[in-house]
Amino acid sequence: MKRTLGTCYYPEHWDEEIWVEDARRMADLGLTWVRIGEFAWSRLEPSPGDLQLDWLDRAIDVLNDAGLSVVLGTPTATPPRWMLDKYPDMIALDADGKPRGFGSRRHYCFSHAGFREESKRITRIIAERFGHKVAAWQTDNEYGCHDTVISYSDAARVAFQDWLQARYGTVEALNKAWGNIFWSMEYDRFDQIGLPNLTVTEPNPAHAQAFRRFSSDQVVAFNREQVDEIRAHSTAPISHNYMGRVTDFDHFAVGKDLEIATWDSYPLGFLEDRVGASPEHQRAFARQGDPDFQAFHHDLYRAVGRGRWWVMEQQPGPVNWAPHNPSPLPGMVRLWTWEAFAHGAEAVCYFRWRQAPFAQEQLHSGLLRPDSVEAPAMTEAREVASEIKNAPEVSIPCADVGLIFDYDADWAWAVQPHGAELSYFGLVLDHYRALRRAGLNVDILPPDTQNFDDYKLVLAPGLMHLPDGLRRALEQTKAHVAYGPRTGARDQDFRMPVPLPPAICGLDVTVARLESLRPDCPIPLAGGGAVQGYFEELETGIAAFLSTESGMPVAITSDNRSYIGSWLDTDGMDRMIQELCTLNNIQTHALPIGVRIRRTETEEFWFNHCSTSVETEIGPLAPASVTRRSL
Missing domain, CATH: 3.40.50.880 (Class I glutamine amidotransferase (GATase) domain)
Known part of the structure; x- marks a missing residue:
């Protein structure tokens, strides 16, 4: 399978008159994939039952006519405002019992039965309409991002009680398993069992762990419902885009229902807000990203996808959401892209095509500026597009x-x-x-x-x-x-x-x-x-x-x-x-700080994550660079 590139596009954000030109420029750049639709529910159904799908039909046609393949996302990460009028109790509650309400995204509780039915319905509608036109699917968007797996709502409480009864059978068995004799925590009925929050001191760890397992199972079930609806109308492979260091649900369990695992890679943002690095390490790699964090997730999602995985969102420049948001060093977008390919990625898609001039992500860079002028990452994406034309096919790396x-x-x-x-x-x-x-x-x-x-x-x-x-x-x-x-x-x-x-x-x-x-x-x-x-x-x-x-x-x-x-x-x-x-007779290398090696069956990659040139056993490596060698 050839290595491919893509981007994330939001036709609903732009005048329809520029769709054709955008598609032409994407194709000229050498892109193969375009992900669309994952946040478009309010435009697909502006009021209950009022389906407005023609614009999405036209957008897919424009992209397909330019030779681009479409990944269509189900729009369930952003339920429209009318949905909350219909189900005001569908939002999640945090550990303090505060609602996590409308005004951004991921404002739903995985346990709410009414929203689950709405999710299946809209997924069924778009699968029926577009299943023959798209080359791949994405369910929802970034499960767990913004701490949105664990909900302490009434819907979650009732569903958790049912889950416990199915798991333990009797409340006596649960009391014994959890050691509820301690502090007189014994229950008489399953409907007495609350959620492990708002307790005077810490809850029973067995109770907390059970709730974590239940919460993960809710994500798996929610995702499976969408997969079942899509598969009834489409043979295209189905994916989900996971997020870095989000561990509140079992990605392996979700992945068993999918053909492809993808993840959203933001090296500079992650270094600032979730790697857990020292200030010295953050300063040293502020414009390059941690040398191992992205690679770890590449290898993790190769496992989740059972060998098939993509980067669905690749950082192309400064982001908007981290504590600090620097620009990458020249060469880093190319390095990040080749690093993913070296770990077996089939596709790397840049987020996003054009920087939005409005709303929460207006400071998030794209391949284009808001005025459609090329941003710096476009040059590096074009360089990679040229390089992969004659590169070997995707090769699953071998590991000892x-x-x-x-x-x-x-x-x-x-x-x-x-x-x-x-x-x-x-x-x-x-x-x-x-x-x-x-x-x-x-x-x-x-x-x-x-x-x-x-x-x-x-x-x-x-x-x-x-x-x-x-x-x-x-x-x-x-x-x-x-x-x-x-x-x-x-x-x-x-x-x-x-x-x-x-x-x-x-x-x-x-x-x-x-x-x-x-x-x-x-x-x-x-x-x-x-x-x-x-x-x-x-x-x-x-x-x-x-x-x-x-x-x-x-x-x-x-x-x-x-x-x-x-x-x-x-x-x-x-x-x-x-x-x-x-x-165990495993050969090792003494690598300079910031230098990493990756080998496939056909190539050897040397990555220099440093901001300066580094001497290695194969010679000097330029700053923020990747060197490829055939084997």
């Missing part, structure tokens, strides 16, 4: 290392982080960073993976609940598995198991006690590096390959199993990864 990512574990850490700065996502990303600093390709693996034998090394950090199927698969693989920390620390209902964790077959190790550390109180490792944030005291008869300066074991190995009982800093992570790679 697999890294498990589990959304359920992320919820468990959020429910019980045990330290203010600690998160499962952060722990996994730190492991991923260390692997990338060592010059390695990495596959992100879902927790329902059954066979790990294609890998030399599998990392499984932070899996607080280790499901029986995953435990068996990891025990049976011939790959070297490195567990920890917090592996198996809770059962499925958030109880501490006995025997005590990690209870890994073939590893003589028990977590005797644990502590979370202040950021300014690391525990130094013998030989360099330190424990940061989280430390487990291990009882073990196995010699440690990493220990504290006082001699306490931190990381142990026995045969092809390892346990790492602490969250390590950068130097500690690098030492741990190097030890495991040496043990």
Whole structure:
């Protein structure tokens, strides 16, 4: 499959007289895909039952006539104002019980039955009308963006009670599973169970974790309803555009109902508002983006899409929504695009075609300025369009290392982080960073993976609940598995198991006690590096390959199993990864800061995320550049 480019377009924002010229310029640029329609409900149905679809028909025809393929979004992320008159209780409530109302987007609760029916209805209407004209679909837009998965509405409360009854059968079973004898929290009926907010102190963690699982299931069900409506009228592949570091629902579960996973990549915005980087790191990469955050999501969504994935929205210039919104260095738009292709993307689509002169996103750059003059990113997009004409086809990268990512574990850490700065996502990303600093390709693996034998090394950090199927698969693989920390620390209902964790077959190790550390109180490792944030005291008869300066074991190995009982800093992570790679005959590289490598079956890519030239083993790399080499 050829690598392709696209853009996001809003014909309803512009006079119809310029549609043809826009389409011509898109085709001349070398674009293949145009996503439209995902926010257009009020123009498609300005009042209940008043369907105005002809304009969208004409817009699709204009794009198709120019040789462009259309991705049509279902418009359910922006219900029109009349919908709230019809269903005033359809909006979500936040944890403080405050409504999240009309005036922007994503103003609905996934549990509201009336809105769910309206969502299915409008999806059915556009699928019937346009199913034969479009080349791909997108359901809704950015599930979970703006913290919109978890709702504390009455609709969510009633649906949660039904979900609990289906899961536990009897309220007595629920009381026992949750340990509700503690603080006299026992229930007599399912309809007594409220939502885990507005409690005097923290709610029962089992209650909070169950609500997280329920909330994720609501997203999966909502998405599936749209997919079913589309598939009844169209054979085109269906996608959803996920967002960076949004973990409130299980993307793997949503992805099982889709053909393609896409995500929205905003390297500079994300560095400012969600990477979790130090001020020094933010300054160093302010105009380039974090060297690993985008790559992590590329690999994650390749897994969610089971090999098929796109970037549906690629940042082309300054955005409007981050704490600070700098311009990218010259060359970075090209680098970001090729980075996605190097990780197996089929398409990269720039957001957006033309900068809007009105409303919330008027400071969000596009490929064109509001006056239709080319913005700086257009030059780099044109350069990539020329380069991909003779480039090899999309090639799925090969990796020696697999890294498990589990959304359920992320919820468990959020429910019980045990330290203010600690998160499962952060722990996994730190492991991923260390692997990338060592010059390695990495596959992100879902927790329902059954066979790990294609890998030399599998990392499984932070899996607080280790499901029986995953435990068996990891025990049976011939790959070297490195567990920890917090592996198996809770059962499925958030109880501490006995025997005590990690209870890994073939590893003589028990977590005797644990502590979370202040950021300014690391525990130094013998030989360099330190424990940061989280430390487990291990009882073990196995010699440690990493220990504290006082001699306490931190990381142990026995045969092809390892346990790492602490969250390590950068130097500690690098030492741990190097030890495991040496043990498993995996070749590593000592890369300069900001330089990353990616290999496919046909090409090798060297990315320089730095603002200065960097010397490497293949020679100097220019600032903010990508170097491609055939293999």
